[in-house]
Amino acid sequence: MRSRTPARGPRLTKLGLGAAQLGNLGREVSDQDAQGAVDAAWDSGVRYFDTAPHYGLGLSERRLGAALARRPRAEFTVSTKVGRLLVPSPGTAHRQDDGGFAVPAAFRRDWDFSRDGVLRSLEGSLTRLGLDHVDVVYLHDPDDHWEQASTTGVDALVELRDQGVVKAVGAGMNQAAMLAEFVRRTDVDLVMVAGRHTLLDQSARRELLPLALERGVGVVAAAVYNSGLLAADRPPADATYDYLPASRELTARAAALADVCERHGVTLPEAAVAHPLRHPAVVSVVLGARDARQSRTNAERLAADVPEALWTELADLGLLPDGGPGTPPAAPTPRERS
Template identity: 90%
Template sequence: MRSRTPARGPELTELGLGAAQLGNLGREISDTDARGAVDAAWDSGVRHFDTAPHYGLGLSERRLGAALARRPRTGFTVSTKVGRLLEPSPATAHRRDDGGFAVPAAFRRVWDFSRDGILRSLEGSLDRLDLDHVDVVYLHDPDDHWEQASTTGVDALVELRDQGVVKAVGAGMNQAAMLAEFVRRTDVDLVMVAGRHTLLDQSARDELLPLARERGVGVVAAAVYNSGLLAARRPPADATYDYLPAPRELTARAAALADVCERHGVTLPQAAIAYPLRHPAVVSVVLGARDARQSRTNAERLATPVPEALWAELADLGLVPDAPGAPGAAPAPREGT
């Protein structure tokens, strides 16, 4: 597994394991499958793991921490997120969580980007992960909280970074415009952009990616399958896009992308993973997995060479704006440990 080192922040393997599914995203998975996903990712060379309190009301962090407990702490990078405090809610513990995770609603999420809220959130994450530190902390989905997140939120994270508590700080969102504002106006090291730098949505290329490149801010690309539409060789009839039924025009475009991929001996998911990594601002792609098989599949897809002729044809057909980067334009990769 190859790694890239951003100008500001820790070395990251080109593939990271996103742990939302370890929090029972959409449906329950067993502890055995959750551990299997982490173990198989590790065996494939993955050393970059991303989680959040939001994912399963802490379940993702607990499962990830347990799976990493016997690994050498200096051998991997963990990122988590702040902005949603978990407050005990015994009155709703008999209900199902309404945040998209198949877990009991024993906690409620409270938006809080204050200094105290961030410190409390990180303390809770460290306890659930059973770690003495995490490497990267992101402000999580501050779409409706720009004023607080960009001031007290960033200031608290920078304070932690300057104290050596964390190595890098940033923001993670499902949009590119506000992330560009974080890069432009605040002292962040990394941003995680979900679903906006993919074969189907290149909106991060307009401003965020060039600005990040200019400012030396690393970009982690998440949700590169757009929640499912790019996850199979051919888009299924019931495919989702951004967790909703995929619009007909996007399904047709995904099918056209798959046609080109097939002509070049590449699958659509393989191209979906390779595409973001071609841009010189991108330092890692984060993919979720529910079990060992999915983790192994992710690593195999990353390892598959994608010919330059594929990108050229996609550009010629107008399916992508242009080839997202020239070979060798990205930061020089290093072999992971």
């Protein structure tokens, strides 16, 4: 599998494995299936793995660490996130977590982007992962915490990077506007944008992607299926968009995209994976998987041959502006190699 090396940060395979589902996102996943998802991703050439304490209250990190334990550490890249401290909560351990994960609520999530909070969070992540270091650390969903995250949060991460503890730092969010502010105002190396650089939502194109390219900041695209609407060859009637029931308008637009894809011998999910990587600021697409079959499917979708004529027709029909991401003016682009 080819990889891209951003101007600032470690080498990332074009496909990364997002480990939220290893934390029982939405429903339970067995230890065996979680291991199978990582093993199949590895066998497909994936060497970038993303997780967070938030995912299953640490379960995702524990499972990912266990699955990678026998792999050569120099051969893979791991990113995790800070901003939500896991605080033991024995009084609620009998309940189900209310954060979207099928796990006991044995911990609570406390927002904390202070220097101490960042250091404590990373220390906990390393323990759960069983690693002596991670490669990338993102500030996680700081939407309501800009002031602290953009000062003490970023400063703590930059300190860790300057000390050689981590290789790259950044922020990961479900919006593009604040990520653009991080790129503009702070010393970040990477940003992870979820759901805002997809076939159905190109809001990251307006400012974030051009600014990232100009500043040499790599972009990791996540949630490229918008949580489900773009995940099947034809959008089902009960499809979700950003984890809520998809509107009629969005479902109709996804169906129109699928029509064009079929005419070009491409599936809708294959186009959804290919679309973000057309922009030179994007260094990797992160896809989730809950078992080996889904990991293999992710790799097959990345490898699909998507003709340029598809993007031209989508532009002609007004389904994508300017034929998709297009090619910005000449600027340094990520280095790509096998």
